[in-house]
Amino acid sequence: MAEIVIKDLTYVYGKGTPYEMKALDNVTVTFKDNMITGLIGHTGSGKSTLVQMLNGLLRPDSGEVFLDGKNIWDEPKEISKVRFKVGLVMQYPEYQLFDETVRRDIAFGPGNMGMKPDEIEKAVEEAARFAGLKPHLLEKSPFDLSGGQKRRAALAGVIAMHPEVLVLDEPAAGLDPGARREILQRIRDYQRESGKSVIIVSHSMEDMAMYCDRVVVMANGAPVIEGTPAEVFSRAEELYSVGLDVPEVTKVARALRDCGVDIGLDIYTVKFAASRLPGVIEQ
Amino acid sequence: MNKIIEASHLSYAYPADEEGMAPHVALRDVSFSVNEGEFVAILGHNGSGKSTLAKLLCLVLEPDGGQLYIGGKNMTDENVSDEDVYAARRQVGMVFQNPDNQLVATIVEEDVAFGCENLGLPSEKIRKRVDSALATVGMTKYARHEAHRLSGGQKQRVAIAGAIAMRRKCIIFDESTAMLDPAGRKEVMETITKLNREEGVTVLHITHYMNEATMADRVIVMSDGCILMDGTPSEVFSRPEELWKANLDVPQTTELLWRMKKAGYDVRLDIFDPRLCAEEIARALDEKKD
Structure with a gap:
């Protein structure tokens, strides 16, 4: 179990050049244990930079990143251990797949960690099952897989390392609604079964509302709102002002109040909205 | 044309x-x-x-x-x-x-x-x-x-x-x-x-x-x-079950109205604007009261 605490973190791209840009500006935020935290923000808000801070891919200019109370940059030579503990699944799965077969690809991380062959085999099988990869796909080249399957393979490769924190950058982008629901549900099941911390970056307000326990909103290099989906999405005006949106059903709830029907403004999923309407039970 | x-x-x-x-x-x-x-x-x-x-x-x-x-x-x-x-x-x-x-x-x-x-x-x-x-x-x-x-x-x-x-x-x-x-x-x-x-x-x-x-x-x-x-x-999104079966979805407004319809309210499904959807819901709730 691990919690990530970020304190006063600042990061500047291209320092000392004419293109100097402050990507993270004095960020203090905690990613709590045993829950799914959603990270949302406009393009250039600093989400991706922040994500790369979590497993030490980028080193802060100032400020600290604590994993389980320990500053990850205390021993820079040991930073690769942090990458085993904080698993990152990137937005383009093809960027992190490379081996001859899916099985070998998934086995790469565990092998690097020094797991024994029988442990590796077990980790690969388990991870593949978690990610919903059918067994026959394990012997295929990762490059012969469809987009959705590649995403599962990349996810399995990270889960196989048994990371304490799982970070996913747009895990469902480009997938059809059915595949989207399935992969997000799998991530949720993984979190619920393992009790670990999962962090999801996404541009889909509907998905974040449905699958996250907590939402952190980034704008211009720093968090601006934090809370449960109900708390965050009830602040529509603030979200609009930083280039974001609220789920459509939240807009319906707001419009309903203008029609004299108050079902609350803390509505963020269709099921939830339906449950507040008389006689409309969950189907 | x-x-x-x-x-x-x-x-x-x-x-x-x-x-x-x-x-x-x-x-x-x-x-x-x-x-x-x-x-x-x-x-x-x-x-x-x-x-x-x-x-x-x-x-x-x-x-x-x-x-x-x-x-x-x-x-x-x-x-x-x-x-x-x-x-x-x-x-x-x-x-x-x-x-x-x-x-x-x-x-x-x-x-x-x-x-x-x-x-x-x-x-x-x-x-x-x-x-x-x-x-x-x-x-x-x-x-x-x-x-x-x-x-x-x-x-x-x-x-x-x-x-x-x-x-x-x-x-x-x-x-x-x-x-x-x-x-x-x-x-x-x-x-x-x-x-x-x-x-x-x-x-x-x-x-x-x-x-x-x-x-x-x-x-x-x-x-x-x-x-x-x-x-x-309107025609396509009035058929949510078929769309879900094809791994697709419907707008959230339609899904909410579909849930109301299932619960016995008389509502249209082909409303995609949140405001119009709210008006439809308010109307249906009112109708049911009478």
Whole structure:
């Protein structure tokens, strides 16, 4: 179990050049244990930079990143251990797949960690099952897989390392609604079964509302709102002002109040909205 | 009404590869036509054949069977002349998913001019077209900016400007909003709508966002290489069960109304605007009270 605490973190791209840009500006935020935290923000808000801070891919200019109370940059030579503990699944799965077969690809991380062959085999099988990869796909080249399957393979490769924190950058982008629901549900099941911390970056307000326990909103290099989906999405005006949106059903709830029907403004999923309407039970 | 695209019984299979992978049938017996100036959304699960269809319409792939007319000319006729194929290719343009993969020049206006330069147009003409295309997509003040520094939505608008400058009659958007943030998505959808309404450009918009499909005149739903539904957004989204079965979705407004209907309320399902949806719900609740 691990919690990530970020304190006063600042990061500047291209320092000392004419293109100097402050990507993270004095960020203090905690990613709590045993829950799914959603990270949302406009393009250039600093989400991706922040994500790369979590497993030490980028080193802060100032400020600290604590994993389980320990500053990850205390021993820079040991930073690769942090990458085993904080698993990152990137937005383009093809960027992190490379081996001859899916099985070998998934086995790469565990092998690097020094797991024994029988442990590796077990980790690969388990991870593949978690990610919903059918067994026959394990012997295929990762490059012969469809987009959705590649995403599962990349996810399995990270889960196989048994990371304490799982970070996913747009895990469902480009997938059809059915595949989207399935992969997000799998991530949720993984979190619920393992009790670990999962962090999801996404541009889909509907998905974040449905699958996250907590939402952190980034704008211009720093968090601006934090809370449960109900708390965050009830602040529509603030979200609009930083280039974001609220789920459509939240807009319906707001419009309903203008029609004299108050079902609350803390509505963020269709099921939830339906449950507040008389006689409309969950189907 | 002139038909810009007329497809009848199109089929296409990706050929078998050296390693003995079986040929993959991507499209089977697809027939439809698109009128000039129409705005058509195309929905479908991953692997349903949407992108293959787009490639056939841009003449990047040749169909295995069936007939395809672009601007009234038969592209599948054995004796079709090279000039006719080039002319057809000039009519249909495409904007892709990843904003970073389709800009070719470093400066915005040079990127927009790239296609026109390839058409061999005189430079004054290119200048005029680039300026007016940038104005159409609202990017005039970025003309001299570096393209790679723009936001995702701005990059997509530059790619659209490139297609407008080439005077494309029809633009196919292949999930061009998939990678954008909500503001970027809105920018691009507003640009697409404006292009269609004000400039008369025919639009085929492939998307996984159901809300974007409600903005179109017509929605084509693909499943397993075939056309499953073809109708107005109202007609298509009034059939949620079938869409869910095809791995698709309906707008949240429709889903909420569908749940009310299941609970015995008398409501329409084809309402996509949150305000109108709220009015419909309030009306139905009131009715039930009486």
